[in-house]
Amino acid sequence: MSLRNNHAVVTGGGSGVGEAIALKLANNSALVTILGRQDKTLKKVADKHKNINWRVCDVSKPEDVELCYKDIRSAYGNINIVIANAGIASSKPLHKMGVKDITSLMEVNLIGVFNTFQHALTDMKSDNWGRMIAISSTAGLKGYSYVSAYSASKHAVIGLTRSLALELASQGITVNSICPSYVDTPMTERTIKNITTLTNISKEEAISQLVKLNPQKRLIKPIEVAKVVAWLCDKNSGSINGQSIPVSGGEI
Numbered sequence: 001m002s003l004r005n006n007h008a009v010v011t012g013g014g015s016g017v018g019e020a021i022a023l024k025l026a027n028n029s030a031l032v033t034i035l036g037r038q039d040k041t042l043k044k045v046a047d048k049h050k051n052i053n054w055r056v057c058d059v060s061k062p063e064d065v066e067l068c069y070k071d072i073r074s075a076y077g078n079i080n081i082v083i084a085n086a087g088i089a090s091s092k093p094l095h096k097m098g099v100k101d102i103t104s105l106m107e108v109n110l111i112g113v114f115n116t117f118q119h120a121l122t123d124m125k126s127d128n129w130g131r132m133i134a135i136s137s138t139a140g141l142k143g144y145s146y147v148s149a150y151s152a153s154k155h156a157v158i159g160l161t162r163s164l165a166l167e168l169a170s171q172g173i174t175v176n177s178i179c180p181s182y183v184d185t186p187m188t189e190r191t192i193k194n195i196t197t198l199t200n201i202s203k204e205e206a207i208s209q210l211v212k213l214n215p216q217k218r219l220i221k222p223i224e225v226a227k228v229v230a231w232l233c234d235k236n237s238g239s240i241n242g243q244s245i246p247v248s249g250g251e252i
Contacts, residue, residue, distance in 0.1 A: 004029040007078060012135075021085060025081070033055060036054075059084075060107040065119050078127055081130070084133070087112070087135065091150075109150070117132050117160075128171060130173040131233045138248050177245070214250070215251065
């Protein structure tokens with residue numbers, strides 16, 4: 001599969017799933033621009049492949065995304081693949097939550113997806129072809145205790161992608177979401193550390209708690225998510241639209 005002559009944007013591209021996606025698309029000949037807040041991590045990923053460029057951008061701010069897209073469009077051409085991967089997570093019981101706990105998650109996990117999709121729409125419409133893919137979560141398909149704000153934000157992402165899929169279907173643009181369970185990334189590593197700190201259990205015990213609902217009893221590998229992204233970007237995947245695809249070992 002070749003994605004030559006495609007310009008892909010991957011948000012949250014400085015580590016974890018975003019890094020794996022960027023490298024997978026670059027290896028398939030796409031020109032990739034990774035976005036994130038940390039220039040050092042972005043540059044480290046970009047140095048791994050000649051097809052990867054980087055920009056610092058806060059996807060929760062529409063003006064940042066608009067200016068960033070204007071810059072990379074003039075440098076590398078129209079944007080016709082957008083992978084909205086940037087996201088944050090937190091865990092807290094409802095009685096300890098404040099409004100900011102949910103709005104901060106929505107700003108990145110939902111508004112960030114909206115911004116990264118919307119500002120690429122003109123390019124995709126002009127080319128009559130595009131791929132919009134959001135990295136959601138199994139928490140967007142079901143509930144989990146103590147992560148109600150995170151789950152709500154990921155449910156919202158799935159609602160957004162399903163609606164946009166219908167809206168844009170006649171214009172050569174597909175919109176899908178991918179829903180992994182816990183992935184072996186720095187974000188999950190931080191979750192594991194929080195669990196061990198709060199409960200005094202071992203790292204191995206913490207991991208077993210995270211994967212207990214996965215029938216395969218393991219963390220998902222970032223490359224497994226990246227391969228689904230690449231498949232959705234293929235020219236022969238045009239009928240895959242409005243889907244929320246679990247990558248979860250059978251949990252969903």
